[in-house]
Amino acid sequence: MSPQTNRSAISERRAIVSALPDWLRRSIGNASEISTVQQIIKQRQIHTICEEGRCPNRGECYAQRTATFLLMGPTCTRSCAFCQVDKGHAPMPLDTEEPRKVAESVQLLGLRYVVLTSVARDDLADQGAGWFAETMRQIRVLNPQTQIEVLTPDFWGGRQDGTSPETLQQQRIATIVAEKPACYNHNIETIRRLQAPVRRGAKYDCTLRVLQTVKELDPTIPIKSGLMLGHGETEAEVIETLQDLRTVGCDRVTIGQYMRPSLEHLPVQKYWHPDEFERLGKIAQDMGFSHVRSAPLVRSSYHAGEEA
Structure with missing residues (x-):
């Protein structure tokens, strides 16, 4: 990145931050905790969504011995308009x-609870389901006491030998369910009306x-989903989405x-007040x-280990 480009990025970031209400301004946390994690993942050329997504809670989560690893590289084959993860070009080979x-990093960091997520890899035959399963197995070899939550893409699409997309999706999900994660998470992100502009693909x-x-x-596995507010949804639409999630057993x-x-990225249509979040909760x-x-600052994996 050239000095001019870097200055432009810094200026843009400052403009965005200056527009934030007071309740969304916070320190990223303990710098030493963040540095330790960054050093370990950089040395191994792996990724965390905490870093790729610039999560505001990463320092807090690292201090609590929780982290979310981003599997299968940093480049996504989807193009969601809200997400900071890299996209728009071909992903690297696995x-x-x-x-x-990842298993060694979990061991070095002494993680008690780990979340595995991934970019969407529509280019892979099983869209990465087997990769989740193998990573879970490797983690358990070195860290038998560590609990593992998965936050997966939808595994939708593609036909093989005439097999329907629905059947392929179920097979891919079953591959992960068979490994008995502590929780299975897949985010709905926003209300039905706003899916197309927010979650492309x-x-x-x-x-x-x-x-x-x-x-x-497997009814014994807790399932979880998440919503981001601020895209123009109404409270009634959020409540409707929560009801839909409960209907399928979430x-x-x-939130x-x-x-x-x-x-x-998509502009923020509204900054919901903490009192509104409390009411929805x-x-x-x-x-x-x-x-x-x-x-306001809750993210998919925030305090995930406390739910186990």
């Missing part, structure tokens, strides 16, 4: 050593089907504020969700 490297009903499939395959939910990563609890995190 690093065959990545599952082992993903669909509302497809997400509900993922969650329902997990529940049908046990846990996170947080969308924060624009750059001027190239209470509504979700009354619906029967067993674990609810609802606050």
Whole structure:
């Protein structure tokens, strides 16, 4: 990055931050904790969504011995308009050593709870389901006491030998469910009306089907989903989405504020007040969700280990 480009990026970031309400301004946390994690993942050429997504809670989570690893490289084959993860060009080939490297990182960091997520890899035959499973197995070899949550893409699309996309999706999900994760997470992200502009390439009903499939395959595995507010949704639409999640058996939910990563991403339509998040959290609890995190800075993996 040239000095001029870097200055432009810094200026843009400052403009975005200056528009934030007070309740969204916070320190990223303990610099030494962040540096330790960054050094370990850099040495092994692996990735965390904490870093790729610039999560505001990463220092806090690292200090609590929780991290979310981003599998299969940093480049996504989808193009969601809210997400900071790299996209728009072909992803790199899989690093065959990545599952082992992640397992070693979990061991070095002493993680008690780890979340595995990934970019969408529509270019792979199984869209990465087997990679999740193998990474889980490798982690358990070195860290038998560490609990593993998965946050997966929808595994939708593609036909093989005439097999329907629905059947392929179920097979891919079953590959991961067979490894008994501590929690299976797949985010719905936004309300039905806003799926197309926010989640390009993903669909509302497809997400509900993922969650329902997990529940049908193994009712003992808690399932979780998450919403970002600020894209122009109404409270009634958020409540409707929460009801849809409960209908398919979703046990846990996170609700947080969308924060624009750059001027190239979707603009924020509204900054929801902490009191509004608290009210939605209470509504979700009354619906029967067993674990609810609802606050402006909540993200999918925020305090995930406390739910186990």
